[in-house]
Amino acid sequence: MPTTKSTVALLGATGSIGTQTLDVLRLEPEAFELVALSGGEQLSELAAIAREFHVARIGVISDAHRDALADLVGPGVEIVVSDDGLTSLSQGADIVVNALLGFAGLPVTLAALQAGKRLALANKESLIAAAPLVAKVRSTPGASLLPIDSEHCAIHQCLASSPGQPGFPDVRRLLLTASGGPFRGWTHEQLRGVTKDEALRHPTWSMGAKITIDSSTLMNKGLEVLEASALFGIEVDRVDVVVHPQSIVHSMVEYVDGSVLAQLSRPDMRLPIAYCLGLPERFDHGWGSIDFTQSLELTFEAPDRDAFPALTLAYEAARLGGAAPAWLSAANEVAVGAFLDDQIRWSEIVGVVARVMDRYVADPLDSLDALIENDAIARRHAHGIVRT
Ligand SMILES: NC(=O)c1ccc[n+]([C@@H]2O[C@H](COP(=O)([O-])OP(=O)(O)OC[C@H]3O[C@@H](n4cnc5c(N)ncnc54)[C@H](OP(=O)(O)O)[C@@H]3O)[C@@H](O)[C@H]2O)c1
Missing domain, CATH: 3.40.50.720 (NAD(P)-binding Rossmann-like Domain)
Structure with a gap:
């Protein structure tokens, strides 16, 4: 204590x-x-x-x-x-x-x-x-x-074995796990008919509406790739995503010698919240504690980037740098809001973001004023696309 x-x-x-x-x-x-x-x-x-x-x-x-x-x-x-x-x-x-x-x-x-x-x-x-x-x-x-994001909190814990090394030279890559959302394995045809109720039903986490929709499009994982790169100062090409439907392994760090460190628990956001509040202390509540006497299935697979193009958009925004991530996030906020307000279909959310990103004009983002202006421009484009 x-x-x-x-x-x-x-x-x-x-x-x-x-x-x-x-x-x-x-x-x-x-x-x-x-x-x-x-x-x-x-x-x-x-x-x-x-x-x-x-x-x-x-x-x-x-x-x-x-x-x-x-x-x-x-x-x-x-x-x-x-x-x-x-x-x-x-x-x-x-x-x-x-x-x-x-x-x-x-x-x-x-x-x-x-x-x-x-x-x-x-x-x-x-x-x-x-x-x-x-x-x-x-x-x-x-x-x-x-x-607090469970994946990044997991990585924070795994990186504790590499203190004080800017850029983490001994880390080959960060592996963000993704549940895959409610539509994992769905075809393009099935995805065209997704309803709001279906999109708001996450298989493993209970969360606010916006992040639940982001999880269903995999945009949440795309945003998390950007988040990981910014948080840990690691190039985006050293951040990978792996689908792990059970949401028990919250993320992993692979070191250059092939060693992989992971953080595991049952899904419970109180665990990462308490970690962030208490560090270096941990609290004895056993949130998310796993019973290893029971059989435990942990499976991993590659994300379907064709059916879920949000992930590719996020990597592209990261490589562009400057204000591109701000445009991506702003356009996505508008598109998700429009979906929740029944203005567009689920299958159109990521398309709105892609069309906004097509209009991105490079900006190095050197001030708060520039950021606020870029955010407003991206939102204007997104609202315009939603209305057409
Ligand atoms: N939920 C999760 O498990 C989870 C996991 C990882 C990361 N996150 C991240 O955590 C953040 C919050 O997510 P959440 O799921 O907790 O969202 P949420 O349930 O929608 O809660 C958002 C909170 O912000 C307030 N709020 C909304 N718009 C606001 C505005 N314009 N100005 C001031 N306050 C505003 C809301 O107030 P009212 O409700 O009173 O309107 C509410 O208190 C998001 O960035 C999300 O990506 C969430």
Whole structure:
């Protein structure tokens, strides 16, 4: 058990990662104190969390949300609004958990690292879009970036045997595992008829809607390739994807001598969340513990890049560098939103992203303003393509 209590700011407290982070905090009240939180539309849930954890600082997304929340929580709670408010929430905490969805998580990622905090990052979109900018602020004294994404958390654990080696010269490749999603093995013909219900039913993980759809197109794995490259400073061509339908091996590192290290557990996001909060401590809850007395099937196969072209698009964006990953992620956010709003079919999601990427104009991405502009341009193209 840690000897001192760490204060935690949880951004995106009402979501899938947010509520699982709260589970960890409930189980470890001696180790952590929740001091700030934020949410989006689910204001009564946000108010209930604030009451349970006695949190006096909350971030919301608009003035109207602030007024509505103020009625629910009563006096004595400070409510801040939007980007500036959210970034200020990270200031008063030792650990910032970024469980926000999409590009909206960017200000928190940058602010937490700039303030020298430990950033437990679930919000992969901010790192993918802003990799060159994040790289600069990661060297702030005291700052650390720990990945909540189960695959990257697995790799973080496997790389512990190569400390202090920039670029990891003794690593041949990172092997990201993918469940393959609900449509593994489906033909093009079958994929054309996919419904929203089918796409929202992940075989092994229970997650928010956007990442569940991303998992069904394999765009999530493509984004994770970009995330891994940015997080560990490893060229994208040393990051491979292998389909492992059981989701027990969460990812692997292959060293140059042929040795492969893997991290295994039953799928349970509380394990990587607690790892990021507690490092170097581990908590004795046995999340995802495996019973090796029972038969355990672990199978691996290559991803079907023909049926799931998102993976190839992600590698191409990584090789282009600059603002290309930001375009890919922004276009995908718009396309997934359009699918969830019944504007396009599932089989059109990745096509929208591909058409946006065809219009990409190289930009080295040297400032936050440039990133925000690139994000807006990619979204404009994507909305235009969705409407046609
Ligand atoms: N879920 C998983 O198991 C999992 C695993 C690995 C990585 N991740 C990553 O973790 C991140 C969060 O995923 P999730 O599945 O937890 O998503 P989620 O369930 O949709 O939750 C998103 C959270 O962000 C809030 N939010 C949404 N849009 C916002 C905006 N524009 N401004 C401020 N707050 C906003 C939501 O508030 P309301 O709900 O109140 O509207 C909610 O609290 C994503 O980047 C995802 O890729 C998730």
